[in-house]
Amino acid sequence: MSYISLYRKYRPHKFSDVVGQEVVVKILQNSIVENKIGHAYIFSGPRGTGKTSIAKIFAKAVNCLNNKKGDVCGKCDVCNKGQTEEIDIVEIDAASNNGVDEIREIRNNAKLLPSLYKYKVYIIDEVHMLSTSAFNALLKTLEEPPSHVIFILATTEFNKIPITVVSRCQKFDFKKIKTKDIIKRLELILKEENKELDSNIIEFIAKVSDGGLRDAINLLDQVLSLNKEQITLEDVYSLIGYIEDDSIFDLLEQMFVGNITNTLKYLDEYTQSNKNLSFLCGKLIDIVKDIIIYCNTNNYFSKSYEDKLNKFSTIDIDQIIKVSEILLNLQNELRRSSNQKIVFEIYLLRIVLLFNKKEEESPKIESIIEEKEAKKPEIIEKKVEDTPKKEVENNPDNIEKNDDEIKKIRINNAFSGANKELKTKFVDKFDSINDYISQKEYTSLANLLLKSTPEVVSDKNILFTFKKDIDANLFNLNIEEIQKLLKLIYKKKYSIIAITDEEWQDLKKEYINNIKNDVKYEYIEEKVVKKAKNTELQMNMESVFGEELIKEE
Ligand SMILES: [Zn+2]
Known part of the structure; x- marks a missing residue:
């Protein structure tokens, strides 16, 4: 028998099994109960948060012959049809079918009535990958959708979808899944699989997956396939190139005292032992965020963690905020870069420079940066001093x-x-x-x-x-x-x-x-989005780190 990945094996088949995304699920279920089903939806959110799974369940639920409060019954012909036998639920991966021909084919087929079901459902995954002409072809269908057709457009990059398409869809935002929910799911899978893992390993997998349940389950799969009698946390570390906190704290200390040589030495060690640099960057951002929280609150963290943060408490808070901004830029650059190490070096050197006051004693610094930038010309210069004043909280507009x-x-x-x-x-x-x-x-x-x-x-x-x-x-x-x-x-x-x-x-x-193509731009009213007023610290941090990161723990 061929091996089925844990992720596929434990993919939810009904709304009640979905982990997280309670709001989305509730609205979709209600729309079925009240028979107010739209013809086009956008599911937008980070990877591995359940967009495709929920799309598939919704496709079944709108067609289920014996629908239970908007969820699938699990027993009727619709619910029991396997994915390979589906005719009326069509899944398209725009990453591999971004051509206009595929979309035209959908357009022609969409006109035909469903073969068996009430609704024909098209799920287009990674829809932002469609070409402009393909989007235009899609738009024609969205403008006058046949009543028996539902489009679900899933994307991790909402900003790449043309507004003309967006304005014709109902949008759902998928949030990162909470660590505690991921842990629960992992524990359930382990129980079903008759396997055991230390709770600290389970917790680690959940945390390191950063809100992506698919990533968490896939990592669990990898860990279990290590096939060892007793799997340790260290085994998991080396599997993913994880770097331990203490080492990252030491690196930060070297950066904050302005020591270029030692900073580069740490980075060399990490790359030589195949450590995961994207992970390291995320971790640096987390710690810097924690330093800011620590400097502004009392007893927020555990005593032992506060002891670690304490050595950075004398650093000027503005400097720390600058550091966080450099790191956030680094995170973006890393996603695009083919040579992560050199990008990492340049950005870390920028941070070191913030703290290296004795410029005349280290004439080499500028030349190191120049030399490195010459090797990597596409990196955009982003001067920290130019960073805009963040006054979002005072100006709702x-x-x-x-x-x-x-x-x-x-x-x-x-x-x-x-x-x-x-x-x-x-x-x-x-x-x-x-x-x-x-x-x-x-x-x-x-x-x-x-x-x-x-x-x-x-x-x-x-x-x-x-x-x-x-x-x-x-x-x-x-x-x-x-x-x-x-x-x-x-x-x-x-x-x-x-x-x-x-x-x-x-x-x-x-x-x-x-x-x-005679597509008109229609005026759209701006919705007034009123944000709840948080404490000033919270708002400051949101403007630096984004809402997602703050809410997480
Ligand atoms: Zn059913």
């Missing part, structure tokens, strides 16, 4: 740079009313911004605005572009103030948004394509 939905809506709205005459009028007056440079409160905003290009102008919305990523981010973090400044000049309130030149090139292509 400002958006966080990861707030893709508002960004998409504003871009869409600018396009929906795009008008050349309005643009000319707007640009004509743009130079007046210079008048505000001398006014202290507007100096930095005016300077920033002057670096931008107003690209799309409508009656209510303006889309600005910037050459540099960091300027676009800075702009989006200060939207409310910039809107105020524009109001002074133009005597009216615009909803504004900034993107990079690179993003603009893609958007322009998409726009031209849509116009050619």
Whole structure:
């Protein structure tokens, strides 16, 4: 008998077996009970959080002949049909079928009635991988969906899906799964498999999987296949290239005293023993986050952990926040890089430089960085000093740079009313911004605005572009103030948004394509998203680390 992976074996087949995602499951079940089923859904969220599993269950549940409170009955012909015999539930992996032909085929087939079921369901996995023409073909179907068809578009990269598609779908956000829920699931699988593992190993697997249940189960699978009598935590460490906390604390200490040689030595050791650098980066971010918490709270952590953090408590908090920002940039770079080690070195050197005050005594530092950057020219210079002021909490109109939905809506709205005459009028007056440079409160905003290009102008919305990523981010973090400044000049309130030149090139292509294909941009109301006011510390940390990381423990 061939081996079935634990992940496939324990994949949930009904809503009641799904781990986490309670909100999503509840809404979907209710929609079935109340017979308010949509024709297009977007399931967006991190990998391994149940998007495809829930899509498959939903596809069965809408068709189940004996539906129980919106969940599958598990007994009828629909529920018992194996995946290979399915005709009316079609799964497509956009990562391997990103062509327009495949989507056209779906379009033609979608018109036909389901062979057996009430609904024909198309699940398109990794939908962001579709080509622009494929998206346009899909859009045609989404505009007038046959009543018997449901599309479920799953994605880990929501920001890559055209707004024209998004606006026609109901969106569900999938959250990372809580560590304690992952532990419960792993324990259940072990029990079913008649296997045993130390609880500290189970806990470790759950934590290291960072909210991805699939990753956790796959790691459990690997660990069990070590086929050892007594599996130890060390076995698991070497399996995944894990680095122990103490070693990472030592590395941090070397960085914070500004010791270049020792910092590089640690990194050499890690790469020589095949340690996992992405993991190391995540861990450094975690510890730096904990240092910030430790410096601002009492008795938040265990005594032994606080003892470790304590040696960093004298470091200036602004410096620590800078460190966290460098590390977050590093994390992004690592995902794209083919030579992780050199990227890692460059970023860690940047941190060391923050703490290395005796520049005249170490003339080599700059040259080391220059030398390394010369080898890796595609790394974008991101000066820490340029980092925008984070004042998100005071300005509800400002958006966080990861707030893709508002960004998409504003871009869409600018396009929906795009008008050349309005643009000319707007640009004509743009130079007046210079008048505000001398006014202290507007100096930095005016300077920033002057670096931008107003690209799309409508009656209510303006889309600005910037050459540099960091300027676009800075702009989006200060939207409310910039809107105020524009109001002074133009005597009216615009909803504004900034993107990079690179993003603009893609958007322009998409726009031209849509116009050619007669796809219209319709104005979308911005929903007022009111965030619960947290303590100031919490908000500060969210702006540095993102909501996900803070909520986790
Ligand atoms: Zn059934």
